[in-house]
Amino acid sequence: MxxxxxxxxxxxxxxxxxxxxxxxxxxxxxxxxxxxxxxxxxxxxxxxxxxxxxxxxxxxxxxxxxxxxxxxxxxxRLPGGTDRGLLLDLLNASEPSSDLHAYMDRLTTAYREVILSTAWPTDPANVIRKLYWERAAPGGRLDTYYTGNDFRVADGLVDVPVSRLGSYALNINGRRHHLDWATTLRRLRAHFATAEPVWAALTQGDPTDVNLAHPLAWFDYDTAGMNSIHGEFTNFLWYASALGGWLVPAYNPTAFADHPATFAHAPANTPELRRAFIDRTTSAIHIDYAPRLSTPRQAVVTAYWNQLVRPVADRLWPSADLANLLRPYLVMRILGVYNLADLAPEDRLVLIARLAEAMSPAFNPATYFCPLESPCPAL
CATH class of the missing domain: 3.30.200.20 (Phosphorylase Kinase; domain 1)
Structure with missing residues (x-):
């Protein structure tokens, strides 16, 4: 029967x-x-x-x-299940696999072909605006998060209001930096308020390791269309190196209910804050932290940079400074995803340090996204 x-x-x-x-x-x-x-x-x-x-x-x-x-x-519904079906699952490993290397070859080849065939200087009014322009506009996330909100750099560690950061020198891992909070926000808003054309191409717009299937396919389409190429690159690089392995598992754990291996690998991607203190005699804030990135995520960042960012930049902007092109998009990803005031003091402090490093004239995206304390392959 x-x-x-x-x-x-x-x-x-x-x-x-x-x-x-x-x-x-x-x-x-x-x-x-x-x-x-x-x-x-x-x-x-x-x-x-x-x-x-x-x-x-x-x-x-x-x-x-x-x-x-x-x-x-x-x-x-594409094949998948617990800890399988996404790029994320290839990253949740101790070492990069041959599958991961092959996946990145396919991913970067697909993007390189489409981006180079659809790229065009575009009026910013005609690009997908959700992740960058709308967040910088009046009433957007920058206003919602930070207007009238003067929080401390790190409660109990560095009890200085962010509004007064510009009065201090920042000594981050032995390097001197400077960060003026109000000026940073003003410049970011001004950048995304200009009418200057941006290089855009047809992409998914939010290329995270949970929006990319394995075998290769793309999910989530509300930002799909003509996207800023610089925003596309920065989004992937920041998610792969900071959000996906560290911040999103910490602050949005339900997103990984079907991929619990993410949490076992989070320590390998979570920066270690070693010390932080204020030297009142020199008006300096000292922050020492150890960046961490698992070897699979290092491999992904390296492949994406070498096989996609660099070749596209060489074709479209051969004489441009990539640091200046990517910086405003990176700063928006640091400030406009999570409200820094809502984060744990240690996480907030590391992100403020990363923000200062991004705003530095010495900012080098080729090494920024692959931490120096992690022995990355040559970028």
């Missing part, structure tokens, strides 16, 4: 930022349902998916419909 199999199987519901995801099987067809409360974001996702599908591998979008409180999108 055989038992009839249910035509409908429903998996657990997962929350990612403001969206809900749920895997289902209907008559043996695997689907991924995405519930989005914001109708404008749902429309952008649908349009972004159509744009991306012309150039990149994406799961099929089978249907989308209005439901109470939002919109439901039904995607083809």
């Amino acid at each position: 055989t038992t009839a199999r249910s035509p409908l199987r429903i998996g657990p519901v997962r929350r990612f930022t403001h969206n809900l995801l749920c895997s289902i099987d209907i008559f043996g067809q695997p689907l991924l349902l995405k519930y989005t409360r914001n109708p404008a974001e749902a429309r952008e996702e649908i349009r972004g998916h159509a744009r991306l599908a012309r150039h990149y591998r994406v799961p099929a979008l089978h249907a989308h419909l209005r439901v109470p409180g939002g919109r439901l999108l039904a995607y083809e």
